[in-house]
Amino acid sequence: VYAIDVHLNQGNIHLEPQNEGPMPLIKTGRNSLNNTLYWGTYKPHLYFGMKTRSKQPVNTGLVWSTPNVDNLFARYLYRTQQGRDGVVRYEWKRHDGKNFGEQELVDRPGNLLLTTSFVKKGHSSQPGGGDWTVRLSGRALNQSLTAPYFSMMYYIHDESITKTSQNSLKLDNLPPSSASGLEGDIHINGEHPEIGKYTLLFNDVSSSVNPDAKFLKNQPSLSKWHFYGKARFDDDNWDMVPNIFDETTKQHVSSYYGEWHEFAKTSRSVPPFVPTLPNTINDQSNLVVIQRVMKVPFEVEITFISHNSHDQDDQNNNNNNNQHQQLSSSQVSKVAKEITGDEFDKLFEKYDKSFLERFDVKFPLPKYYKEGYKGFSKMVLSNLLGGFGYWYGRTISVHPDQPNRSIRLAPHALYSASPSRPAFPRGFLWDEGFHQMVVSSWDIELTIETLAHWFNLVDENGWIPREQILGKEALSMVPPEFQVQSPRIANPPTLLMSINKLIDMVDTFKKSESPEKHKVEIDLISSFLEDAYPRIVRFYSFYWKTQPAHIENAFRWRGRKVNHTLASGLDDYPRANPPSVSEVHVDLSSWMAFASKSLAKISKFLGKDDSHYLKSYNDITKIIFDLHWDNENGVYQDILYHNEKNSTLTKTGGYLNYFPLFLGLEPAGSSRMQSYLNSLKDIKGVWGRHGIRSMSLRDPLYGTNENYWRGPIWININYLIASQLCKYSKEHPQTQDFAMIYFTLRHNLVENIYQVYKETGFLWEQYHGIEGNGERNHPFTGWTSLVLLLLTEQY
Numbered sequence: 119v120y121a122i123d124v125h126l127n128q129g130n131i132h133l134e135p136q137n138e139g140p141m142p143l144i145k146t147g148r149n150s151l152n153n154t155l156y157w158g159t160y161k162p163h164l165y166f167g168m169k170t171r172s173k174q175p176v177n178t179g180l181v182w183s184t185p186n187v188d189n190l191f192a193r194y195l196y197r198t199q200q201g202r203d204g205v206v207r208y209e210w211k212r213h214d215g216k217n218f219g220e221q222e223l224v225d226r227p228g229n230l231l232l233t234t235s236f237v238k239k240g241h242s243s244q245p246g247g248g249d250w251t252v253r254l255s256g257r258a259l260n261q262s263l264t265a266p267y268f269s270m271m272y273y274i275h276d277e278s279i280t281k282t283s284q285n286s287l288k289l290d291n292l293p294p295s296s297a298s299g300l301e302g303d304i305h306i307n308g309e310h311p312e313i314g315k316y317t318l319l320f321n322d323v324s325s326s327v328n329p330d331a332k333f334l335k336n337q338p339s340l341s342k343w344h345f346y347g348k349a350r351f352d353d354d355n356w357d358m359v360p361n362i363f364d365e366t367t368k369q370h371v372s373s374y375y376g377e378w379h380e381f382a383k384t385s386r387s388v389p390p391f392v393p394t395l396p397n398t399i400n401d402q403s404n405l406v407v408i409q410r411v412m413k414v415p416f417e418v419e420i421t422f423i424s425h426n427s428h429d430q431d432d433q434n435n436n437n438n439n440n441q442h443q444q445l446s447s448s449q450v451s452k453v454a455k456e457i458t459g460d461e462f463d464k465l466f467e468k469y470d471k472s473f474l475e476r477f478d479v480k481f482p483l484p485k486y487y488k489e490g491y492k493g494f495s496k497m498v499l500s501n502l503l504g505g506f507g508y509w510y511g512r513t514i515s516v517h518p519d520q521p522n523r524s525i526r527l528a529p530h531a532l533y534s535a536s537p538s539r540p541a542f543p544r545g546f547l548w549d550e551g552f553h554q555m556v557v558s559s560w561d562i563e564l565t566i567e568t569l570a571h572w573f574n575l576v577d578e579n580g581w582i583p584r585e586q587i588l589g590k591e592a593l594s595m596v597p598p599e600f601q602v603q604s605p606r607i608a609n610p611p612t613l614l615m616s617i618n619k620l621i622d623m624v625d626t627f628k629k630s631e632s633p634e635k636h637k638v639e640i641d642l643i644s645s646f647l648e649d650a651y652p653r654i655v656r657f658y659s660f661y662w663k664t665q666p667a668h669i670e671n672a673f674r675w676r677g678r679k680v681n682h683t684l685a686s687g688l689d690d691y692p693r694a695n696p697p698s699v700s701e702v703h704v705d706l707s708s709w710m711a712f713a714s715k716s717l718a719k720i721s722k723f724l725g726k727d728d729s730h731y732l733k734s735y736n737d738i739t740k741i742i743f744d745l746h747w748d749n750e751n752g753v754y755q756d757i758l759y760h761n762e763k764n765s766t767l768t769k770t771g772g773y774l775n776y777f778p779l780f781l782g783l784e785p786a787g788s789s790r791m792q793s794y795l796n797s798l799k800d801i802k803g804v805w806g807r808h809g810i811r812s813m814s815l816r817d818p819l820y821g822t823n824e825n826y827w828r829g830p831i832w833i834n835i836n837y838l839i840a841s842q843l844c845k846y847s848k849e850h851p852q853t854q855d856f857a858m859i860y861f862t863l864r865h866n867l868v869e870n871i872y873q874v875y876k877e878t879g880f881l882w883e884q885y886h887g888i889e890g891n892g893e894r895n896h897p898f899t900g901w902t903s904l905v906l907l908l909l910t911e912q913y
């Protein structure tokens with residue numbers, strides 16, 4: 119198999135970089151987005167954290183346990199999972215991608231309903247991203263069970279502090295003897311090259327949330343703050359959190375076991391000992407954790423103040439180089455009041471109001487949907503936006519000439535959405551094109567910022583690694599066999615879909631009553647495309663260079679294995695067996711026809727020559743129509759092309775058959791269309807009650823092997839089918855099948871995804887081909903969020 123792979127991968131690929139002209143980086147951070155987006159929930163795999171978009175970020179995040187209801191204090195929660203830790207539900211109720219968010223988590227064994235909300239302030243105008251406050255509030259899930267204590271640990275880890283740097287994190291007003299903890303407000307001060315001086319502030323909570331007297335009798339220090347500061351510069355330990363617990367807390371916890379045993383001898387109740395941090399801080403600390411044990415109902419606020427955002431005294435000081443701004447501790451407390459308590463509420467309400475108003479404009483639900491759908495829709499958008507991350511690091515790549523060696527590429531930054539917070543919290547190339555279809559309906563600034571980052575990943579050959587595993591933290595979540603990307607392996611060019619959509623938006627703006635109202639958007643899109651064009655062209659040329667088939671104007675995925683074509687995105691969907699260099703893949707050829715049409719559209723939009731791309735479109739589609747059509751089944755197939763007189767179809771029943779349809783290549787009035795549509799609505803074929811399934815029930819391989827793309831319903835593909843049928847139905851109202859299939863398919867998808875959400879609380883990676891139940895990873899708010907565009911019929 120390996121020999122075949124190597125052979126197949128080599129094919130007739132030439133990877134010497136060709137001199138195709140300069141390819142400057144695309145500008146990121148247009149419209150002050152570097153400020154607006156500086157802080158965010160950019161580690162989607164965490165239950166909650168705030169991090170900066172920097173090479174050496176400031177990270178802050180939550181770790182909690184519920185010691186009095188959880189035996190042995192063993193659960194420290196911070197990393198999203200899929201139920202194994204007892205957090206049976208978690209979702210963003212609101213998240214606008216820029217200003218604020220509110221997330222709800224259900225920790226069932228902890229009997230805790232936890233809400234994590236945040237607001238940002240002053241961020242659009244401030245380099246360094248202004249200020250923010252996080253509010254954590256909790257109550258008992260079930261009032262009749264033991265009310266939980268919430269042992270909150272909130273950390274700050276500043277990666278700009280290195281072994282040689284002078285600065286470190288400092289706790290303000292540290293009394294000489296703090297062994298039993300601290301009282302009042304807590305201030306942690308630091309300094310970061312992009313922010314200047316800053317303070318992370320914990321608001322005093324003692325009046326409301328301390329454990330009760332009985333509890334405090336055993337452990338009086340629980341009514342105080344506990345802390346732990348550490349200098350941790352070991353590059354290999356990217357994940358500070360287990361680190362804290364492994365090295366310190368666990369030792370500390372074990373020191374309780376003696377007392378625990380003593381206690382257990384005399385009492386039958388759960389031992390009321392809570393492990394607390396050791397109240398020590400290192401001079402060189404780049405990591406500080408603050409702990410507080412609170413009884414429900416509690417509310418605690420943690421505020422980040424960027425000193426530069428606040429002019430100390432004064433107007434006459436405005437030529438002051440902001441790097442030197444420093445507030446006194448009482449000034450910090452004062453400005454913190456402007457973003458905590460009632461002021462937090464006011465700010466939250468303001469953002470929430472504009473979120474809701476904007477939502478109704480951007481995603482207007484048809485009237486016949488009941489209230490539940492509205493909440494559902496907002497949840498969908500919020501979780502897509504709450505799944506954005508920011509990564510920095512080097513892709514591990516196969517050495518271009520020595521397939522057995524790997525190299526690390528130059529470091530890159532990526533700002534992107536991600537498919538699934540617990541399972542795939544990183545960027546995936548073809549997923550992102552789908553994500554941005556939804557995001558662009560919400561906020562084109564976010565889409566342009568994301569696309570700018572993705573196209574900046576394009577290398578000399580036009581290659582973008584399919585999976586973006588940037589930085590040690592991301593790498594640690596991927597098994598070694600999946601870590602290495604190959605410069606010969608492609609993935610569908612869906613990013614072009616979202617670019618087409620931006621161009622369509624400009625057309626709509628220009629045709630609207632008052633185009634001048636949209637000047638900012640039109641300019642933004644135009645200048646971005648102007649900038650991105652050389653990289654888009656290079657990206658397109660990559661497929662021509664590296665994925666040609668044995669026949670001109672046709673294509674073959676590289677990197678095939680017997681049962682896998684990961685490049686195609688349809689991983690285990692069956693192909694020719696054994697793999698062969700004679701294959702011509704109908705999905706890739708269809709993507710390339712689509713890409714050619716897209717390049718023509720972009721070129722035309724920018725006033726450049728599009729004829730070359732239009733010709734390619736015609737050449738590629740001609741081959742698809744002539745050689746890939748399976749007359750017996752009325753669908754398209756892969757082929758094995760031996761020579762002009764001899765090519766054979768590789769027959770399967772499933773998604774592969776429909777690429778020319780759902781990429782809009784098949785002319786609506788073609789002689790093939792009727793049999794094509796008949797096959798699509800065959801209830802023993804791919805047509806299921808809950809969506810189009812990836813393989814036909816008639817195919818002997820249905821449901822076999824991994825059954826990943828061999829039966830289940832995938833929402834990205836269903837979105838493509840629905841959107842194309844909708845377009846066809848408008849252009850050809852006389853063909854009733856278009857409208858009928860569109861209408862029914864859309865209904866089936868929306869109802870099922872909604873019902874499964876009601877039942878399980880999640881969007882899922884895929885849905886069962888017959889029963890419709892959610893399957894595999896969840897929450898999966900990547901391309902399954904396309905349900906929002908189905909609901910609002912935006913194609």
Ligand code: 6A9
Pocket residue numbers: 537541542546548549595596597600686687688689900
């Ligand atoms: C495995 C396992 C903790 C598979 O949504 C991302 C991709 C899609 O692009 C692709 O079409 N998913 C689909 O077939 C998930 C891919 C995950 C691969 C990495 C590492 C780590 O488990």
